Amino acid sequence: MDMNELKRHALNVRRNIVQMVYDAQSGHPGGSLGCADILTYLYFVQMNINKDNVRTTDRDRFVLSKGHCSPAMYAILHEAGLLDEDLKTFRQINSKLQGHPNMNYVDGVDMSTGSLGQGVSTAVGMAIANKLDKNSHKVYALVGDGEAEEGIVWEALMAAAHYKLDNLCVIFDLNHLQIDGDVEDVIGPLPLAEKAKAFNAYVTECDGNDFESLAKAFAYFNEPKDGPTVIVANTVKGKGVSFMENNYAWHGSAPNEEQYNIAMQDLKEEN
């Protein structure tokens, strides 16, 4: 694992996230920037996905349960050389790059998501299918902390533990912010780690913006177990763009030209 290479990929992903949302003048930059390192680690280290197997299900699969972070999804597929579509078409008419991902339009999008909570549930179905097919492929689902307010997330975890889905890794992206503000001010979904433990998952926490910390968390998932793993990844919403960091106003708004220029300056190679 070359840390500098991973950092370079993550920086490219972040630049494309900002570019796409700026071009479309629409989309969700905050959460996308925050999870860029998690996706970079998954697609460049953890998962066995590549050009030869991307069109099949005979590989590890990833469900972006927080489907509004589609800019991060498309940017990572682009960075990994798995995306044919032009990122400039994001959210435009006739594009395959829908505002929320559609599995039938884009190879490498493993589930159509957007309605929060459902992705975890579908990942449970995929993990059961892998068990039935006796393959060793893993299923990953990325879930927002605000998203954890949806009851189906916990229904899904209950089923994952009951069916001993050791091939399932649910990653909570804990950035403490949702559209209306701090998750604890809005309704209070925390603590996630303790809740997941109570649902009989194997739980570990990490810094979701640090590759060494992510490496340890995924190494924990890789260890043999008899149930699902939950990684609570602490992240900074808007990570990498100074004025977007830890500011919920950037959950779902696009930068203007001035802000775009500052953002791209923040995300310059030499920084």
Add this chain to the structure above:
Amino acid sequence: MAQETRNAYGEKLAQLVQENENIVVLDADLTKSTKTVEAKKVCPERHFNAGIAECNMMGMAAGLAASGKTVFASSFAIFATGRAFEIIRNSICYPHLNVKVCATHAGLSVGEDGASHQSIEDVALMRVLPNMRVFVPCDQYEAKAVIEHVSKIDGPCYVRLGRGKVEDVYNENTVFDFDKVDVLRKGNKTVLFAMGLMVQEALKAAEELDATVVNVSTIKPLDEESVLELLRTHEKAYALEEHSIIGGLFSAIAEAKAKTDITTPLYPIGVNDTFGESGKAKDVLKKYGLTAEHIIEVVGK
């Protein structure tokens, strides 16, 4: 003979799950009621109980289907289509996944459990979804044939099944064509379009009314060509359904008719935008006007 359509489902599914190892069955703590228990008996390794969590069951169904499985997911109609509606919409219909939602205990004939359990909206809810096909078999033979039929379709399907015994309309030698409506009886002037257990009531009423009786078991896609031709060749028409008169069979036929210049009057006989109540199924059906006697009274006027 009389048999529950849910029993026919359980029996047929048990057969299919043995013949086709790609089939996976899901239930939400109602295996004995929905009869998926029959599939579980013969193939426990491909039967998964989601517990009382219908939303997660539909999500799991989507994930299994996205992995190439043909999934049958069952619960009571009210929970399968109501509670889990938006999961069916976004995780099953939008990605066009191969999930068969086979829901039992539909309609007022649930009886004693009362209005909370009597689904009168399920056909409307499923019919409005893009990519979804909707089937309402009227007896055990048609139910078995529908289950076999949907198992061969690539994409989402909804099958509406009932709790109580219903008289046979068909027999084991019947060959079904689910692309077409089935004219069961040819009469004069009046045509009765019926779905589910209203087919039997229509047949009883038709003797006295000398009406044409049509079983519409494929609600979507509707065989518009035949329906419109039947409207053209009769003086008045009725849509009979154990379902709200909003959004179900009456609506489907009215929508087809409204796109044409056909002037044949069309009336609904169904649940009149009201909730049901507890009681023996036959008493509830009688009170809410879903009987041959009521059809005769209304049509005979």
